[in-house]
Amino acid sequence: VDGRGGGRDDRPVPVPDETELYEARRGGGAEVPLTIPYRQGDVFEVAAGASEPSLRMLFMHPCTMRSGVAIADHVTVLRVRKFGKGSARDRDRWEAGNYSEIPLRKLLQNRNIYDAEMSKIDTVDSATLPRTSRIASLTDAGMLAVQHRLIFHLTRLSIDYPELEQVNRALLAELEMQRSWSELSVPAQAATETAVVEAEEAYEEFLAANDRRIRLRDPLEGEAGVRREFNEACLKQFGSLPG
């Protein structure tokens, strides 16, 4: 690219492999842990029991979809469709074009492949998306891949992943600590939606005190102090370090 708008860049838009994309997926007896906070890129089954599942992906920016540490009352979702059977050409298809789709390889851990369509957007009441209906949650890298593709789809601007990570750093830290707090508060076998929400409310109290949420946004001098306080709070309250 010559920097004056006349160049050409043949580098493909990166598409994460499924092993990098999913933090957790339903299937093979596994469920998505309820202790994982709502995150951009989460996929939900909204019409369970139908012959073909009706799937939606949360796609609002992770800041705007949250009200404190809870999910906002109304959120936007993308429709997720079954695209077909997986093939070796899928990656080429997504790397070299079809930028309005977010690839979801092996979403249901079968041979079918799915994608989220950025042209099919709905606004829904977040109460229709209970965590128990979540079938997939993305890794940090997967969430950044969604953002990358969304920005590219809307603007044709390709932002390198490390730069996206930099701007999301405070939010990713907040989410990471939220999950740790819930995991320490609620034993996996006793996890219910209500118990997790209560744990998250306690985490919100921690985060809202002493300007911690604001300090977390300062990676140079704020974040490390908040993490120390978080670790101390976990040790004191739960007798264990997070993570």
Added chain:
Amino acid sequence: LGGSFSSAIVLLGQGEIQGAVEATDPIEEFERRQSLALREGVADSLSDLAMTWGMSWVDIARILGVSVPALRKWRLGEAKPKRDNRKRIAHIVGLLSAMKAVGVVEPAGRLSVGVVDDSYLTLRDLVASASVTDVLDYVAGRLAGEELLDKNVDGWRERYRAKIDTYVAADGERAMRMRGSQDL
């Protein structure tokens, strides 16, 4: 700033540098803490990185090139890291202590921000490859960021050029803008 790292006063005019620093030689501090960490064991060193320095598991894992679950297993004694990784963990402990001795207020934070404005590479990306002396020279203002990158990352200007700046928007959230443009 001239002379050795053992200067009692470090005044560099940089935000992350404190005005007064204990008269500790940072290289000696690095060696002392690294050696101590090797004796203490991995679990204690990892807890030290989290509790004393406020490092995230994600950042530690990335420096070591391992997963966060692997770190957890080491910390809980469910698995043992190889000797190389034990040395790397001790290296991080030593480096953070030495950075503190140079006057860096939050060494873990210093690792996570850009080395120069033009690139998104951070000190975290260089911990495994750069010499301790170079890193300490850099954080003490004795080595320019460009020089540190020139010495350690081939072609960094082309390969890791930053296209955007991050800033805090009027709503208090972090935002991105193309380099050289105005705040929204």
